Amino acid sequence: MGGIVDFEVVLPSSTVEVEELHAASGVPVADILAITHTASFPALDEDEPAWELAATAGRTVLERTGVDPDAIGLVVYAGSGEWDLPFWSPAAKVADELGIGNAHCYEVTNFCNGAMTAIRTALAELALNGGQYALVLIGDRLSRLVDHEDAESKHLFNFGDAPAAVLLGREGTLLDVLASAARTDPSWADYYSGDVEDDRVLMRRRGRRPGLGDAYLENFPARVHDVLDTLDRRIDDVDWFLVNQGDKGMHEKLLAKLGIPAGKSVFNYHRYGHMGGSDPFLALRDLIGEDRLTPGDLVLVASSGMGFSWGVTALEYRGR
Incomplete structure (x- = not known):
């Protein structure tokens, strides 16, 4: 069936701070820490697109493995469906950024189960069409989807961001x-x-x-x-x-x-x-x-x- 050849996770430049969540929502710090278990965690800056970090992760994986972008037959972008732009294909954008010109590019929406769903889908497609490699990108913007001023949303206050890339192949796998x-x-x-x-x-x-x-x-x-x-x-x-x-x-x-x-x-x-x-x-x-x-x-x-x-x-x- 194949598997994971390599992967990379890129952390964003900003963080969510529990003290800031407290100031915005009025929820006591202790109550927030009971959800986050940490005083701060990585999150996208307001002007930091998730797709760019996913592209950075993808570039790192391709360079580290030496895989030619032309050998990538499939690019799948996974997450919640709330991408950096509406009515837009982040899979195609990243493919263009990485010089991947021979791939079918599309998105898979299954929220936080999206990455593993995309891996299943991509491996099945590789097996079906005999392709060599697929690139799965994880590029959610979870922290940007949470209302940090709403105390009723405190159970979501631990949502952060970490775009990633997973290179799949039929041979030479890591996992x-x-x-x-x-x-x-x-x-x-x-x-x-x-x-x-x-x-x-x-x-x-x-x-x-x-x-x-x-x-x-x-x-x-x-x-x-x-x-x-x-x-x-x-x-x-x-x-x-x-x-x-x-x-x-x-x-x-x-x-x-x-x-x-x-x-x-x-x-x-x-x-x-x-x-x-x-x-x-x-x-x-x-x-x-x-x-x-x-x-x-x-x-x-x-x-x-x-x-x-x-x-x-x-x-x-x-x-x-």
Whole structure:
């Protein structure tokens, strides 16, 4: 099937500061820290386009691997669908910036599950058409979609930004993609939606329907077992379990329900906010950089997105 040849994450030049969130919203600092777990985290500057950082990540990956831009047959830009410009293709823009002229360019919208969905889609297309490489770009602008003046939006105050690029190929992989499973519970479709205010799109939670936490604890384990059953593996075979860094408490509950020790996961809450689809790649970057992965390690990546969708993808580390 192929997998991840290389990837890069680029952090923006600005940050969100908890003290600033407190001043804007009136929410006590302690209450905000209970959500963010850090006093500041990376976020796009007001005039910093996400696509430019995604292009920087893509350029770094192509230069590091020596892959010719003409060998890229697919460029997919993943995220929430709220790009730097409306009615516009950031995938095509980045392709043009990188000199990729022979690719099909398009976008995948599945919110924070978008990156892993795009990887699944791109690998399937490579297998279908016999292509050699695909480039998946992660370029959300989550911090710009949160109303920091609204105390009712405090549960979103940890949303930051970290554009990334993931080079996929059929050979020479760093991480093989072994299996993947995903499901959407459409009954949550209207739990969040956006409002346009002062030329900005802002996320709003619609009401206080209970049960989303239970849905996470039902759907993630079910997808984990779907993937492990496909591979004829067991929970004890999982070497690393990575999850979106949206809610530390949920992360801990999920590990407990699955029976996976916390030492087999990565907790970056003290360093970053919730970086959308880039969360697992920040974790992988640390694991690889610190030589904590061994060839043959089974890594499960659990990602979720509004809508609500839950996905689990199994990777096998092959080493550089």
